[in-house]
Amino acid sequence: MTEVIRCHKLVKHFPIYGGILNREIATLKAVQEVSLSIDGGKTLGLVGESGCGKSTLGRSLIRLLEPTSGDIYFKGENITRLSGARLRSLRKHLQIVFQDPFSSLNPRMTVREILEEPLRVHKIFSEASQLQRRTKELLELVGLPLDALNRYPHEFSGGQRQRIGIARALAVEPELIILDEPVSALDVSVQAQIINLLLDLQRQFGLTYLFIAHDLKVVEHVSDEVAVMYLGHIVESGPSRSLYQNPQHPYTQALLSAIPLPTPKRNRQRIILKGDVPSPINPPSGCPFHPRCPKAQPKCEKEKPILQKIPSAIPTTASDHNHQVACFYPG
Amino acid sequence: MAQTILTVKNLVTSFVLDQGEAHAVDDVSFTVDQGEVLGIVGESGCGKSVTSLSIMRLIQKPGYIKSGEIIFNGINLLEISDAEMRKIRGNKMTMIFQEPMTALNPVYTCGNQIEEVFKIHQPHLSPKQRKEKTIEILKKVGIPSPERRYHEYPHQLSGGMRQRIMIAMAIVCDPLLLIADEPTTALDVTIQAQVLELIKELRKQSQMAMILITHDLGIVAEMCDKVAVMYGGKIIEYGPTDMIFAHPRHPYTLGLLRSIPSLHQGPTKSKLYNIPGSVPSLWEWPQGCRFYKRCERARDNCQRTPPMLTTQDGHQVACYYPITT
Numbered sequence: 001m002t003e004v005i006r007c008h009k010l011v012k013h014f015p016i017y018g019g020i021l022n023r024e025i026a027t028l029k030a031v032q033e034v035s036l037s038i039d040g041g042k043t044l045g046l047v048g049e050s051g052c053g054k055s056t057l058g059r060s061l062i063r064l065l066e067p068t069s070g071d072i073y074f075k076g077e078n079i080t081r082l083s084g085a086r087l088r089s090l091r092k093h094l095q096i097v098f099q100d101p102f103s104s105l106n107p108r109m110t111v112r113e114i115l116e117e118p119l120r121v122h123k124i125f126s127e128a129s130q131l132q133r134r135t136k137e138l139l140e141l142v143g144l145p146l147d148a149l150n151r152y153p154h155e156f157s158g159g160q161r162q163r164i165g166i167a168r169a170l171a172v173e174p175e176l177i178i179l180d181e182p183v184s185a186l187d188v189s190v191q192a193q194i195i196n197l198l199l200d201l202q203r204q205f206g207l208t209y210l211f212i213a214h215d216l217k218v219v220e221h222v223s224d225e226v227a228v229m230y231l232g233h234i235v236e237s238g239p240s241r242s243l244y245q246n247p248q249h250p251y252t253q254a255l256l257s258a259i260p261l262p263t264p265k266r267n268r269q270r271i272i273l274k275g276d277v278p279s280p281i282n283p284p285s286g287c288p289f290h291p292r293c294p295k296a297q298p299k300c301e302k303e304k305p306i307l308q309k310i311p312s313a314i315p316t317t318a319s320d321h322n323h324q325v326a327c328f329y330p331g
Numbered sequence: 332m333a334q335t336i337l338t339v340k341n342l343v344t345s346f347v348l349d350q351g352e353a354h355a356v357d358d359v360s361f362t363v364d365q366g367e368v369l370g371i372v373g374e375s376g377c378g379k380s381v382t383s384l385s386i387m388r389l390i391q392k393p394g395y396i397k398s399g400e401i402i403f404n405g406i407n408l409l410e411i412s413d414a415e416m417r418k419i420r421g422n423k424m425t426m427i428f429q430e431p432m433t434a435l436n437p438v439y440t441c442g443n444q445i446e447e448v449f450k451i452h453q454p455h456l457s458p459k460q461r462k463e464k465t466i467e468i469l470k471k472v473g474i475p476s477p478e479r480r481y482h483e484y485p486h487q488l489s490g491g492m493r494q495r496i497m498i499a500m501a502i503v504c505d506p507l508l509l510i511a512d513e514p515t516t517a518l519d520v521t522i523q524a525q526v527l528e529l530i531k532e533l534r535k536q537s538q539m540a541m542i543l544i545t546h547d548l549g550i551v552a553e554m555c556d557k558v559a560v561m562y563g564g565k566i567i568e569y570g571p572t573d574m575i576f577a578h579p580r581h582p583y584t585l586g587l588l589r590s591i592p593s594l595h596q597g598p599t600k601s602k603l604y605n606i607p608g609s610v611p612s613l614w615e616w617p618q619g620c621r622f623y624k625r626c627e628r629a630r631d632n633c634q635r636t637p638p639m640l641t642t643q644d645g646h647q648v649a650c651y652y653p654i655t656t
Binding site for chain 2: 043049050157158159160187188189190191192193195196199214216217218220221222223224240241244245254255256257258259260261262263264270272273276277
């Protein structure tokens with residue numbers, strides 16, 4: 001498959017201002033030299049704990065945030081420095097669905113207005129009859145009743161609102177959709193409905209997804225590839241199955257072992273990490289994970305490991321050759 | 332046989348609003364024995380938090396406890412005065428909440444807030460003893476450098492540390508019953524694992540009973556001895572954890588279990604099982620079985636409230652057509 005989006009050494013820093021003169025006193029290093037790519041029709045799952053930079057990465061990738069450095073390519077074209085009309089026409093191809101279906105929909109707009117807005121902005125349709133046809137089509141796609149058009153967001157449940165958010169993103173027929181925690185605000189029984197909807201839509205339109213979530217069970221279910229983030233770095237990435245069944249980075253191993261599973265009376269070896277995630281304003285030297293790592297050696301404190309293929313000593317299957325880890329002592 | 336610490340019998344908690352009166356908790360009964368952990372699971376709006384607040388007698392207007400009995404350690408909590416209730420609450424029966432930042436007072440230091448519990452429930456202690464005991468409890472809940480943390484304010488701590496402070500406040504008086512309302516929902520998965528481990532550790536050291544309220548079936552499987560599954564203000568299934576997970580009998584319980592993607596199983600990107608429809612709000616609860624509109628097994632008589640049936644080994648289910656395997 002052809003690659004839809006790729007970023008190379010993407011960095012996003014946020015300045016922090018303070019003091020009497022309101023000068024820049026510190027930098028929050030949200031995303032640090034991240035390189036990744038997603039092929040057409042595939043899903044990359046991006047996991048990590050809060051504050052690890054996964055949402056910032058997602059937003060930088062579609063130019064909702066200006067990257068500090070690095071390059072972003074959409075279908076081979078460098079889009080890092082596009083502006084004006086060219087950036088606007090690019091936005092048609094790159095859409096996003098947000099976590100909170102309560103705050104991401106304008107409460108003063110009807111569903112019709114919400115769905116028509118992107119079509120008008122991008123001048124896809126201008127005639128009323130075309131707009132009407134398209135909005136109805138969108139409602140059917142996401143499984144909402146047609147009478148929803150004239151209602152306001154507050155009249156819908158959380159799951160239905162998320163469907164509206166998905167319909168809005170679909171309106172302009174994008175190629176890539178960033179799904180930023182699309183199901184974490186939903187109840188379990190509704191979560192499954194939305195996941196199924198997203199999988200259906202992907203199959204139907206060949207959509208490419210970046211699926212950002214902290215729920216590892218959901219990510220495994222929807223993703224072809226998975227990348228694990230910690231303090232702005234991707235510490236491990238690879239095909240979903242290989243990464244979940246054969247995690248190499250101690251952080252990935254700890255994350256996976258920390259998930260409470262709905263199967264009582266099973267003795268699972270659990271890795272409990274000590275301490276909290278350090279601040280991205282003052283990240284630790286060397287490997288970002290070394291202060292919490294059960295395997296840390298003196299080397300980890302001094303040098304930063306780079307993301308590379310796992311050493312050949314560890315047996316892999318053919319599909320695992322893309323499995324990469326940023327650790328001096330993997331396995 | 333362990334002693335029963337809490338008996339809730341036919342509890343009804345009602346809210347009077349403009350639209351009328353609605354029973355957010357409708358005829359709920361269960362017991363908790365000494366040293367036992369009861370899990371109450373359900374989705375948002377099913378009445379699990381209202382149940383716990385009712386037990387603590389913390390229901391505020393426009394809500395009130397309409398009927399039923401709450402017997403804690405031999406005392407019917409619905410018959411005693413507010414002053415007597417205050418002696419139990421925070422002392423022998425305590426609670427921890429979901430969001431530790433809003434549950435802690437931002438203008439007092441952590442040490443100060445824990446000491447307040449001693450001031451109220453153990454007034455005979457001198458200030459020096461109070462401080463010693465507070466630092467001791469901070470150590471017990473695994474707070475590093477407790478002497479320093481004693482003087483810090485909640486905003487200086489991380490989410491996991493704040494939840495540890497909450498737990499410290501809840502266990503200083505060696506309670507008989509601890510109610511934990513979504514104690515780890517606001518925390519990251521690795522921090523959640525730390526807090527759950529702490530709760531397990533503390534339970535090993537005492538005979539404290541616990542009610543754990545959560546929407547996460549994984550946490551229930553890991554922590555609880557028995558489970559009450561709530562839907563629409565009612566307990567629809569109740570029994571030992573192992574049995575409920577191995578042989579769920581209510582279609583809703585089975586649906587919930589099947590809609591969670593499991594780790595390392597099955598092909599990815601396959602269709603997940605899902606329960607049709609969405610969780611109805613308080614005003615949309617149907618007559619009879621609250622689940623029948625979303626239920627695959629529903630028939631006409633489900634429009635009458637199903638009785639709680641007890642099967643073998645104390646496994647109870649409120650369904651006319653329970654799943655039998």
